[in-house]
Amino acid sequence: MTDRTGTNATPIKTAITGEDGVDLSIIELLFFAYRDFTSDPDQILAEYGFGRAHHRVLHFVNRMPGLTVAELLDVLQITKQSLARVLKQLIDTGHITQVQGEFDRRQRELYPTEKGRSLALALARPQSRRIRAALGSSSATEREGIERFLKAMVNPELRAQIDKLPGNASGKEHGNE
Amino acid sequence: MTDRTGTNATPIKTAITGEDGVDLSIIELLFFAYRDFTSDPDQILAEYGFGRAHHRVLHFVNRMPGLTVAELLDVLQITKQSLARVLKQLIDTGHITQVQGEFDRRQRELYPTEKGRSLALALARPQSRRIRAALGSSSATEREGIERFLKAMVNPELRAQIDKLPGNASGKEHGNE
DNA sequence: AAATTTATGTCAGCCTTGTTGACATATTTA
DNA sequence: TAAATATGTCAACAAGGCTGACATAAATTT
Numbered sequence: 154m155t156d157r158t159g160t161n162a163t164p165i166k167t168a169i170t171g172e173d174g175v176d177l178s179i180i181e182l183l184f185f186a187y188r189d190f191t192s193d194p195d196q197i198l199a200e201y202g203f204g205r206a207h208h209r210v211l212h213f214v215n216r217m218p219g220l221t222v223a224e225l226l227d228v229l230q231i232t233k234q235s236l237a238r239v240l241k242q243l244i245d246t247g248h249i250t251q252v253q254g255e256f257d258r259r260q261r262e263l264y265p266t267e268k269g270r271s272l273a274l275a276l277a278r279p280q281s282r283r284i285r286a287a288l289g290s291s292s293a294t295e296r297e298g299i300e301r302f303l304k305a306m307v308n309p310e311l312r313a314q315i316d317k318l319p320g321n322a323s324g325k326e327h328g329n330e
Numbered sequence: 331m332t333d334r335t336g337t338n339a340t341p342i343k344t345a346i347t348g349e350d351g352v353d354l355s356i357i358e359l360l361f362f363a364y365r366d367f368t369s370d371p372d373q374i375l376a377e378y379g380f381g382r383a384h385h386r387v388l389h390f391v392n393r394m395p396g397l398t399v400a401e402l403l404d405v406l407q408i409t410k411q412s413l414a415r416v417l418k419q420l421i422d423t424g425h426i427t428q429v430q431g432e433f434d435r436r437q438r439e440l441y442p443t444e445k446g447r448s449l450a451l452a453l454a455r456p457q458s459r460r461i462r463a464a465l466g467s468s469s470a471t472e473r474e475g476i477e478r479f480l481k482a483m484v485n486p487e488l489r490a491q492i493d494k495l496p497g498n499a500s501g502k503e504h505g506n507e
Numbered sequence: 508a509a510a511t512t513t514a515t516g517t518c519a520g521c522c523t524t525g526t527t528g529a530c531a532t533a534t535t536t537a
Numbered sequence: 538t539a540a541a542t543a544t545g546t547c548a549a550c551a552a553g554g555c556t557g558a559c560a561t562a563a564a565t566t567t
Contacts, residue, residue, distance in 0.1 A: 161424075161443060161444050161445070162424055162427045162443050163427075163443060163444065164395070164427045164429055164441030164442070164443065165395060165441055165442050165443065165444065165446075165447050166395050166396065166441060167395065168392070168393055168394065168395055168496045169392040169393055169442075169447060169450060169451065169454075170496065170497065171497065172451065173451070173455070174458070174462075175451065175454045175455060175458040176457075176458040176461045176462065177393065177454065177458075177495075177497065178477065178495075178497060178498050179461050179476075179477065179480070180389075180454060180457050180458065180461070181389075181393075181492065181495060181498070182477060182480035182481055182484075182492070183363075183364065183367060183480060184386075185480075185481075185483075185484045185488065185491070185492060186360075186480040186481070186483035186484055187360065187364045188407070188484075189483060189484050189485045189488065190360060190483055192485075204551095204552060204553070205552090205553085206552080206553060206554090209361070212357075212358075215345070215346040216345055216346055216354065216358070217345065218341070218342060218343050218344065218345055219343065221514080221515095222514075222515060222516095223513095223514065223515085230365070231553085231554070231555090232554080232555065232556080233514095233515075233516080234516095234517080234518095234554090234555075234556085235553065235554055235555075237515090237516070237517075238552090238553075239552095239553080241516095247338075247339055250339045250340075250341045252341055254514090257513095257514080257563080257564070258562080258563060258564090259513070259514045259515065259561095259562065259563050259564070260514065260515080260563095261514085261515070261516095264341030264342055264343060265341070265342050265346075266338060266339050266340060266341065266342065267338050267340065267342065268338070269342075270342050270346060273346060274346065274349065274350070274352065277346075277352045277354065277357060278350070278352060280353075280357050281351070281352040281353040281354075281357065283483060284353045284356050284357070284483070285351075285353065286482065287479050287480075287482035287483045288479060288482075289482060291475065291478075291479065295472075295475040295479075298468065298472040298475050298476060299356070299475060299476055299479050300355065300356065300359060301468075302464050302465060302468065302472075302476050303356070303359035303360060303362075303363040303464075304359055304362075304363070305463065305464035305465075305466060306362075306363035306366060306367055306460060306461070306464045307359075307362045307363055307365075307366050308366045308369075311362065311366065314362070315358065315359070315362060318345075318354075318355075318358060319345045319347065320347065320348070320354065320355060321355050321358070381522095381523060381524075382523090382524085383523075383524060383525085398543080398544095399543075399544065399545095400542095400543065400544085408524085408525070408526090409525075409526065409527080410543095410544075410545080411525090411526080411527085411545095411546085411547095412524065412525055412526075414544090414545070414546075415523090415524080416523095416524080431543090434534075434535070434542090434543080435533080435534065435535085436532095436533065436534050436535070436542070436543045436544065437534095437543065437544080438543085438544070438545095
């Protein structure tokens with residue numbers, strides 16, 4: 154007999170399992186791995202009064218110097234109003250500078266300053282250390298398997314963004330450095 | 331000549347690279363992979379007026395039925411006030427029920443209802459589909475490499491949480507089950 | 508040349524989800 | 538009986554998303 158709301162509030166006491174072949178273990182591994190992966194830079198950021206949003210902006214400006222505001226919005230997939238707040242702070246604190254576009258003077262090209270470059274590196278270092286430790290004794294082949302998997306997790310339309318980053322050229326597998 | 335604020339705002343035009351052996355490509359792959367991985371359930375959640383916080387609570391209550399509030403706080407690493415809001419909504423909408431602890435009646439054991447179980451599965455399915463597609467033709471060995479890497483990314487003290495989940499027993503590598 | 512579109516900026520207000528601090532209640536433990 | 542514990546709840550605040558509206562300058566189209 155169910156209750157008057159039509160809801161059956163009977164507790165289910167058995168754990169969910171990969172009933173329909175649902176891959177729970179990798180789902181959870183991704184959750185925990187990402188949670189701890191992002192916790193590394195959080196402490197450094199706090200000293201600057203910055204958050205993760207600043208980190209992402211700073212990272213991609215360092216990786217793609219000269220990218221425009223519109224391009225950055227595309228990578229981050231947020232609205233310009235969201236970006237504006239953190240970008241303004243990064244500019245005011247001298248981590249990023251804007252340069253008027255050479256051909257299209259409406260555009261603002263974003264570049265890191267020395268200060269911004271150095272902070273970006275400081276943020277990347279503990280993350281990189283964690284990755285190196287996690288790879289541990291993995292072979293080059295294993296590393297490739299991991300990279301292939303992670304890249305395949307990205308929406309196909311957006312994989313181009315990854316290829317655009319220096320060192321991630323799609324021609325990589327052909328050995329042309 | 332630097333400006334009067336002592337800040338050198340000169341734009342750096344070269345992209346950051348793995349200068350000190352910093353592993354930028356995996357850092358970025360994790361960012362993009364996680365971004366798209368979490369976008370799958372977001373659409374379903376929106377139909378219920380739920381967010382990612384609800385998803386996490388629902389997921390772990392389904393994976394560890396009967397866990398107490400304190401245990402859940404430990405897994406999620408948030409404060410009880412944060413949890414209270416979303417948990418209340420999940421209880422009010424009949425996705426989760428509370429049962430008074432049998433031995434310690436101060437405790438509230440959390441269980442999914444049929445409704446909650448079914449939503450948890452609906453949320454896991456597209457994520458699982460994405461994972462399956464990403465694994466593609468990967469061999470069992472490759473999958474193990476990926477799982478080992480992700481697990482190693484988690485803080486050592488917290489790896490116990492993963493082992494506690496059904497199907498993730500640490501004895502797995504001995505081939506039992 | 509005028510009209511339209513585009514790239515960016517900005518103001519105002521709202522939502523979710525995290526935080527801290529304080530305090531209440533029931534229950535268990537010392 | 539007193540103290541500690543598990544949970545709940547109130548209030549206030551912050552970060553970082555969002556939408557909608559409007560402004561400006563520059564490029565493009567008509």
